Each structure stands twice: as structure tokens, then as C-alpha cells.
Amino acid sequence: MITYHKFQLPNGLRVIVHEEPENPMATLNVLYDVGARDENEAKTGFAHLFEHLMFEGSINVADYDEGVHLAGGQCNAFTSSDMTNYYITLPAHNIESAFWLESDRMLSLAFDPEALAVQKGVVVEEFKETQLNQPYGDAFAHLKAMSYQVHPYKWEVIGKEISHIENAQLDDVRSFFFRHYRPNRAILSVAGGVKTDQIKQLAEKWFGSIEPGETYNRQLPQEPPQTEFRAKTIEADVPVDAIYLAFHCCARTDADYHATELLAEILSGGSSGRLFRRLVKENTLFSSLNAYCYGHFDNDLFYIEGKLSHGITFEQAETAIWQQLDELKTELVSGIELQKVVNKVESSIVFAETSLWEKAFMLAFYELLGNIDDVNDELSKYEAVTAADLQRIAQAIFTQQNCSAVYYQSRQAQPDAA
Numbered sequence: 077m078i079t080y081h082k083f084q085l086p087n088g089l090r091v092i093v094h095e096e097p098e099n100p101m102a103t104l105n106v107l108y109d110v111g112a113r114d115e116n117e118a119k120t121g122f123a124h125l126f127e128h129l130m131f132e133g134s135i136n137v138a139d140y141d142e143g144v145h146l147a148g149g150q151c152n153a154f155t156s157s158d159m160t161n162y163y164i165t166l167p168a169h170n171i172e173s174a175f176w177l178e179s180d181r182m183l184s185l186a187f188d189p190e191a192l193a194v195q196k197g198v199v200v201e202e203f204k205e206t207q208l209n210q211p212y213g214d215a216f217a218h219l220k221a222m223s224y225q226v227h228p229y230k231w232e233v234i235g236k237e238i239s240h241i242e243n244a245q246l247d248d249v250r251s252f253f254f255r256h257y258r259p260n261r262a263i264l265s266v267a268g269g270v271k272t273d274q275i276k277q278l279a280e281k282w283f284g285s286i287e288p289g290e291t292y293n294r295q296l297p298q299e300p301p302q303t304e305f306r307a308k309t310i311e312a313d314v315p316v317d318a319i320y321l322a323f324h325c326c327a328r329t330d331a332d333y334h335a336t337e338l339l340a341e342i343l344s345g346g347s348s349g350r351l352f353r354r355l356v357k358e359n360t361l362f363s364s365l366n367a368y369c370y371g372h373f374d375n376d377l378f379y380i381e382g383k384l385s386h387g388i389t390f391e392q393a394e395t396a397i398w399q400q401l402d403e404l405k406t407e408l409v410s411g412i413e414l415q416k417v418v419n420k421v422e423s424s425i426v427f428a429e430t431s432l433w434e435k436a437f438m439l440a441f442y443e444l445l446g447n448i449d450d451v452n453d454e455l456s457k458y459e460a461v462t463a464a465d466l467q468r469i470a471q472a473i474f475t476q477q478n479c480s481a482v483y484y485q486s487r488q489a490q491p492d493a494a
Contacts, residue, residue, distance in 0.1 A: 077452055078094055078429065078435050078438065078439065078451050078452060079094060079095070080092050080093060080094050080439055080448070080451075081093045081095075081272040082443075082448065083276060085259065085279060085280065085283060085284055086284070087259040087260060087283070087284065087286055087287065087288040088258075088259050088260025088261075088288045089259035089260070089262055089263075089264060089279070089283050089286075090262075090263045090264070090443060091263075091264045091265070091266075091275065091276070091279045092263065092264070092265040092266070092439045092440060092443060092448070093265070093266050093267075093270065093271075093272045093275045093276075094265070094266070094267040094268075094435055094436065094439060095270060095271060095272060096267065096268055096269055096432075097269060098269070099168065099268045099269040099432065100167060100168055100269055101165060101166070101167060101168055101268050101269065101432055102165070102166065102167070102168040102171045102174075102266060102267065102268030102269055102270050102432070103163055103164065103165045103266065103267050103268055103432045103433045103435075103436040104163065104164050104171065104174040104175065104178060104264070104265075104266050104436070105161065105162070105163040105264070105265045105266070105267075105433065105436040105437050105440055106161070106162045106163070106178050106182070106262055106263070106264050106440075107159060107160075107161050107262065107263045107264075107265070107437070107440035107441065107444055108159065108160045108161070108162075108256065108257055108261055108262050109159060109256075109261045109262070109263075109444060110123055110159065110160055110256035110257065110261060111123050111155065111156050111157045111158040111159050111160060111233070112124065112155070112156070112157045112228065112231065112232070112233045113157050113158060113227075113228040113229060113296060113373075113374070114228075114256060114294070115228065115231075117228065117231070117236065118240070119240055119244070119248060120231050120235040120236040120237070120240045121199065121203075121233075121234055121235025121236070121240050121241045121244075122244070122248070122249070122252045123155050123160055123233065123256075124155045124199065124233050124234050124235065125195065125196070125199055125241060125244065125249070126155075126160065126249075126252070126253065126257070127153050127154070127155045127160060128195040128198055128199060129185060129191065129192065129195050129249065130153065130162060130181055130185065131153075132185070132186065132188065132191035132192075132194070132195060133185070133186040133188060133191060134177075134180040134181045134183065134184065134185050134186055135180060135183055135184040135185065135186060136180050136183075137176075137177060137180045137181075138186070140177055140181070143173065143176070143177050144164055144166070144173075144174075144177065146173075147166050147167070147170040147173035147174070148166050148167050148170060149164050149165055149166025149167075149170065149173070149174065150164070150165050150166070151163065151164045151165075155233055156233060156370075156372075157228075157229055157233055157372055157373075158372055158373040158374075159441075159444065161437065161440075162178070162181075163433055163436065163437065164177065164178070165432060165433055168268050168269030168270055169269075171266070171268075171270055171274075171275075171278070172278055172282075175278045175279070175281070175282040175283070176282060178264075178282075179282035179283050179286065181257075182257060182258070182259065182262065182283065182286055183286050184253075185253060187246060187249065187250055187253075189246055192244070192246055192249060196241055196242065196244060199234070199235075199241050200238055200241055200242060202234065203234050203235060203238045203241065204238070206234065207232070207234065207238075208238075211312070211313070211314040211315060212312075212314055212318055212320075212484060215318075215320045215381070215482055215484070216232060216320075216379075217231070217232050217236075218308055218310070218320075218482045219320055219322040219377070219379070219480055219482055220232065220322075220377070222306045222308065222322075222480040222482075223302065223306070223322050223324065223377055223480045224299055225299065225300070226297040226298075226299055226300070227296060227297055227298065227299040227374060227375070228296060228297075229299075229372065229374065229377075254289060255289060255290065256289070257289075258286075258287075258288055258289025258290075259283060259286050259287075259288050259289075260288040260289055260291065261289060263440040263443050263444055264279065264283070264440075265436045265437070265439045265440040265443075266436065267432050267433075267435045267436035267439070268432050268436075296374065298374075298375075299324070299374075299375055301324070301478075302324055302477060302478050302479075302480070303477050304477055305476045305477060305479055305480075305481070306479075306480040306481070307480070307481040307482075307483070308481070308482050308483070309482075309483045309485060310482065310483065310484050310485065311485045311487055312484055312485070312486070312487065313486075313487050313488060314484050314486045314487075314488065315383075315486060315488060316363065316383050316384055316385075316386070316486050316488075317383075317384040317388075317390065317393075317483070317484060317485055317486050318381065318382065318383050318384065318483075318484040318486075319380075319381070319382055319384065319390060319393055319394060319397075319481065319482070319483055319484075320379065320380075320381045320481065320482040320483075320484075321379065321380040321381070321394075321397065321479055321480070321481050322377045322378070322379055322479065322480045322481075323377065323378040323380075323473045323474060323475075323478050323479050324375060324376075324377060324378075324473065324478050325369055325375070325376050325377065325378040325469075325473045326375060326376065327372065327373060327374050327375050327376060328371040328372060328373050328376070328445065329373065329445055329446065332465070332469055333371065334454075334457045334458050334460075334461055335461040335465040335466055335469050336369060336378065336469055336473075337369060337371070337421075337458075338414070338417050338418065338421070338458065338461055338466065339367075339378075339404065339466055339469060339470060340367045340368045340369055340378065341417035341420060341421065342404070342409060342413060342414075342417055342466070343367040343380070343400065343404075344365070344366045344367035344368065344380075345416075345417055345420055346420075348416065349367075350400055351365040351366070351367060351380070351382075351397070351400060352365060354400065355382075355396050355397070355400070359396065360385050361384070361385055361388050361392060361393055361396050362382040362383060362384060362385055362388075362393065363383045363384070363385050364382060364383045365380070365381070365382035365383075365397075366379075366380070366381055366382070367379065367380045373445070378473055380397060382397070390483050394481070401470065401474040402474070404466065404467065404470035404474065405467065405470045405471045405474060406467075407467075408463040408464065408466075408467055409463045409466050409467070410463070411463070414461070414462075414463055414466070418458050418459055418461070421455070421458050422455055422458070425454060425455055438451050439451055
């Protein structure tokens with residue numbers, strides 16, 4: 077049970093406090109309601125670029141990291157298609173340092189041309205390393221581009237094209253910042269050895285004078301149902317042949333999300349998952365095989381990816397996967413198997429609640445999703461899933477016309493590769 081207090085500043089900043097009086101540490105988390113889905117298709121990768129720029133100095137603080145380290149803290153950040161998150165964990169008695177640092181970043185970045193040039197270079201190299209030079213690194217770029225025709229999920233968080241980052245101008249960056257990184261687009265959560273009255277005073281002192289941004293509602297194009305199987309074969313210098321499948325599934329806020337995630341656990345939940353047990357261990361068709369969904373805020377994709385064993389054809393591999401999926405559509409999962417995956421999810425939830433940062437983040441996350449009380453209700457939603465729910469969802473999403481596939485054909489594995 078994560079207890080909390082919540083209030084909102086006049087500029088729209090939502091603040092959430094979780095008190096742990098005996099904890100000598102505290103985490104300040106700032107969750108911005110902006111991700112890659114908010115980008116212009118001609119200028120992608122900006123949300124991820126800001127994950128880097130936010131550490132390159134703000135209007136009154138030249139060196140953010142130095143301020144964090146002097147306060148005895150650690151910081152980090154991540155960007156997704158739906159949100160951008162920053163946090164600092166430090167001794168609770170230094171919590172005001174975190175307020176100072178984060179409020180100055182929200183007030184305004186330094187927008188230094190040299191810093192922009194440096195971070196553009198860093199992101200470009202990251203793009204090359206993760207998308208272009210890493211085996212199978214562009215798999216999801218291909219899958220998303222095939223699966224999504226109109227929704228902005230069709231590009232990766234790091235960007236659709238490397239040129240979008242290379243050509244980013246200071247005015248583009250400044251405009252993106254003042255549209256999205258505003259108090260009314262943010263949720264500030266604090267967890268640890270703090271008091272709510274103390275946090276309210278600090279929030280008003282450091283964030284209260286920051287002007288809110290424009291008020292706008294997202295009007296993203298909704299992806300129409302996929303009505304045909306889409307496939308692409310890529311010859312590449314990868315170690316072994318590989319197959320990637322993507323099926324459209326529900327959004328994170330949908331009532332079927334928890335059952336969909338449990339389907340992924342049944343297929344790929346460690347050594348007892350059906351795909352590993354049957355197709356990796358017993359039949360040795362694959363050297364590795366996994367299934368998962370990310371829980372995006374809009375309609376998501378359910379992924380299955382596997383590396384083929386030597387001598388196995390794509391037809392053999394894909395037929396074996398479909399046999400497992402068809403079984404979920406025709407036979408009810410046993411009560412024992414369902415309870416096993418629910419227990420695993422329960423363990424991950426309980427373990428997450430031992431982390432101060434996880435508690436701060438989860439409070440902000442569920443507030444952003446629309447109902448903060450769900451932070452304490454998640455387990456009951458997994459426990460409410462029935463075998464019939466799993467079968468119904470499997471029947472809905474595991475169809476040929478709802479599937480996109482990428483086949484990596486290894487040049488290295490071909491007999492004449494030498």
C-alpha cells in the first residue's frame with residue numbers, strides 16, 4: 077500500500093507526496109506528459125534529444141550533474157513514446173537542492189548552441205550504434221513502420237531518420253521545450269523522509285512562479301484495424317536467422333491490458349513459459365524466443381521475437397509459433413498456469429514497492445494515466461483475469477490479418493558465406 081497526499085499549484089503543476097518518516101533518503105521525480113508520439117513526423121527524435129539536453133545546463137545552473145553530486149545524490153532519466161521522466165535520489169535533508177535543480181530546468185534551459193551540437197552528436201552516434209550497427213537493431217523500426225500507417229507510434233523513440241536530429245535547429249528545440257516542458261504538462265512526485273507541508277512550501281517556492289504553457293488536447297490520428305498480413309525479409313550480417321512478429325493489441329488504459337500482459341507471461345515467462353519450454357528446450361527450433369508488450373498509452377503491439385536454431389527454416393519456425401498461439405485460442409489455460417503467472421506479477425509489484433524511486437515514479441505514472449488510486453489496485457486487476465479472458469483476447473489479436481512480420485536472413489549463416 078503506497079500512501080500519498082496530492083495537491084496542485086495555480087500554474088497547473090500536480091504534486092504528489094509519499095511520506096516515509098524513518099527513511100533518510102528521498103526521491104524527487106518529474107514526469108512530463110510528452111513522448112515521441114508528440115513529435116512532428118518531419119522532426120522526430122526531439123523528446124529523446126531533450127533527455128540529453130536537460131543535463132546540459134539550465135538558465136541559472138550551468139552544471140546540473142555537479143549540483144546533484146554536491147547534494148550527495150544520483151540522477152537519471154528515460155524517454156518513451158508516451159512520456160519523459162527525470163528523477164533525483166538524495167539524502168532527505170537535501171531535498172531542497174533537488175527542487176532548485178529541477179525548477180530551474182523547467183523554468184528554461186540554457187539553449188546553448190555548443191551544447192546542442194554536442195548532444196546532437198551523442199544522439200546521432202547512439203542512433204548508429206543501436207539502429208544501424210547493432211545486429212537486429214532496426215527490427216522494431218521496420219515492425220512499427222509496417223504495423224502503424226497513421227499513428228505516430230510508427231517511428232522509434234530515438235527518431236525516424238538520423239537526419240532529423242542532424243538538422244535540428246536551436247529554434248526548433250526551443251519551440252518544442254516551451255510547448256511541452258511546462259508546469260501544466262508535468263507531475264512532480266516526492267517519496268521518502270519528507271513531510272507534505274514541507275513539500276508544499278518548497279513546491280510553491282521553487283515552482284510556483286513558473287508560467288504555465290499553452291493548454292492543448294492531443295488529437296492524434298487513430299490507427300485503423302489492420303486487415304492484411306504484412307511481411308518483410310531482410311538479408312543482413314546477423315549471426316543467425318531471426319523472426320519478429322507484431323500483433324495489434326489494446327492500450328495500457330484498456331480493461332483488457334492486464335489479461336494481455338498475462339498472455340505474454342504465459343508464452344514467455346521465463347523457463348516455464350510455453351515458448352521457451354516447448355520450442356527452445358524441447359523441440360530446439362529456436363535458441364531464444366520471447367513475447368511481450370510495452371503497455372503504450374494508445375493501442376499497443378504484442379511482440380514475439382526469436383532466433384532460429386541452425387538448419388531450421390522460417391516456415392518451420394513460424395508454423396511452430398502459430399501452433400502455440402492457436403492453442404491459446406482453442407484451449408483454456410489451466411488454473412494452475414494462470415495462478416503461476418499472477419504470482420509472478422505479484423512478486424514484481426511487491427519488489428518494485430521496496431524502491432523509493434519506483435514508488436515516486438508509480439505515483440506520477442498512475443496520475444498521468446488518469447487514476448492515481450490504481451497504484452494500489454493493480455494486483456486485484458491481475459487476480460480478476462480469467463482463463464476465458466485470456467482465450468477471448470488470444471482469439472482477437474492472434475490472427476494473420478492482424479500480424480506484421482520481419483524475417484532476418486543471415487548472410488553469415490548461409491553455406492556460401494565464406
